[in-house]
Amino acid sequence: MVDGILCFNCKNHMYSNDMEENLNVCKICGQHFKLDINTRIKNIFDTESVKYFDTEMYCNNPLNFPTYSKKIDELRKELKSNSAVVTGYGTINANPVYFAIMDYRFLMGSMGIVEGEKITRVIERATENNEAIVIFTGSGGVRIQEGTIAVYQMSKVATAIKKHNDKGLLFISVITDPTFGGVTASIATLGDIIIAEPNANIGFAGRRVIEQTIRQQLSKEFQTSEFMINHGFIDCIIDRRDLRNSLAYILKFHKNDLNRVDLKYPKMQKYDQNLSYKSSHDKLTPWQKVKAARKLERIRLKDYINMLITGFIELKGDRKFKDDKAFICGIGYLKDLPITIVGTARGRNIKDNIDRNFGSAHPEGYRKALRLMKQAEKFNRPILCFIDTPGAACDVEAEERGQGEAIARCLMEISSIRVPIITIIHGEGGSGGALAISNGDYVYMLENATYSVISPEAGAAIIHRDSKKAEEIAAHLKLTASDILNFGIIDCILPEPTDKEESRNKFIKDMKETIYIKFLELMSYDKSDLINNRHFKIRSIGNIETNRNEGLQQIAAEKIKE
Ligand SMILES: [Zn+2]
Structure with a gap:
């Protein structure tokens, strides 16, 4: 048997060692293959920074769906994991962040009750502690065997995201191959910044379902990361090998404390004179x-x-x-x-x-x-x-x-x-x-x-x-x-x-x-002074007698006096 895999995209052979080193990205053409969750965590987070939450929670069979319990038991044994999501806290190049990562190997990473609960809890933890969260999706959608309660996990996570959002906290969504259905329609598309890995398949309805409905074959590009970015749903596509540094950069960028600024108005006036x-x-x-x-x-x-x-x-x-x-x-x-x-x-x-x-x-x-x-x-x-x-x-x-x-x-x-x-x-x-x-x-x-x-x-x-x-x-x-x-x-x-x-x-x-x-x-300036002045400026246009900057200049003069 030959070691490694044949890249289906460029038809080149890659050895297992090369694949591992390259995070399952084809060295020749850059095709991204699925990456197991442990390698993902090792690659993204600082060693020994990671703490896991709710690892004991496991899926049961709320609807008594035939053969479901057996399947769950088998997967738990095989993957040494109790659900299709891992949640926790860690640092990325020393930048703290809460995280959830969906595990495609566990029933296609589908979102059941436990997955919804675990993701909600980790978002709530991030909200409580005023920290950012990053969620890696990779899921076929909502888990059929858990019925309507599973569907409602979409509302549950979306509501948790709303509360996190309203506190002004950062949520980065990282979409990996494949992300579909209720996960696209709840978690994946709600990030402040949405990143996708290259050539991931992303959508709501599956390609085959659409093809059957419209009785047409869809293009190769349909529902890829590239398709999604052209249609305005993704901020940027980032190569998996650059993801760690990119996430660290974005986290750090959002940590800046802007309250350090002092008034430097007189200096500014000098610059304006130089330029005008x-x-x-x-x-x-x-x-x-x-x-x-x-x-x-x-x-x-x-x-x-x-x-x-x-x-x-x-x-x-x-x-x-x-x-x-x-x-x-x-x-x-x-x-x-x-x-x-x-x-x-x-x-x-x-x-x-x-x-x-x-x-x-x-x-x-x-x-x-x-x-x-x-x-x-x-x-x-x-x-x-x-x-x-x-x-x-x-x-x-x-x-x-x-x-x-x-x-x-x-x-x-x-x-x-x-x-x-x-x-x-x-x-x-x-x-x-x-x-x-x-x-x-x-x-x-x-x-x-x-x-x-x-x-x-x-x-x-x-x-x-x-x-x-x-x-x-x-x-x-x-x-x-x-x-x-x-x-x-x-x-x-x-x-x-x-x-x-x-x-x-x-x-x-x-x-x-x-x-x-x-x-x-x-x-x-105070935010309200800033807005009032902007309103005043706009209101004054058409009345050229008015000194439109009077508002802020007066405030500045007073501040200098102090
Ligand atoms: Zn290739």
């Missing part, structure tokens, strides 16, 4: 600025993220329909500050631009942005928004999925999100599609960025029935940064760097320092 040109930001005509804002070589969101943020993790999906690539959202550090980043994104080349719909988002993009901004609020994390979009997507699909509703929802919810928001308009600010995520506590705009109700071309076509008059209309639309500053919509104009690397580096360095200090300032 008072006299020279009108070197280009409005039409030249329109062109400059659209230039392909301009610094784009991806570049800003690369240059400003360390340890960025992109979080995807609206959890409803799709991951819209016209938005890039995620978490990372601005210097030592954990923040959430949300922004519309254009590409650098044609392919990337097509992928990102040229920065024009569909409703799912706005829903993803709002989801992650609400998540930032839950974890008391400031938000940095980047705007560069010709406008919201304008097509049949956008209308079918409620473009108007998605933008309106952003405007309403973001107005009262209880964490500081800084907005940077760095390219095109295309009307409502830009406005949706524009209402920051402090708004910067680049010297050559534009912000307008409509593109000059479209404006000319509507007003003059002649799109060639775009240049003329551009001047009338008052879309330059200095116009927008005069309207009281933005707070500060940032000078443009030249195309030279040196100039760009200085620009990024100054920007990093500026927004960092601005965040520290905004974080020093």
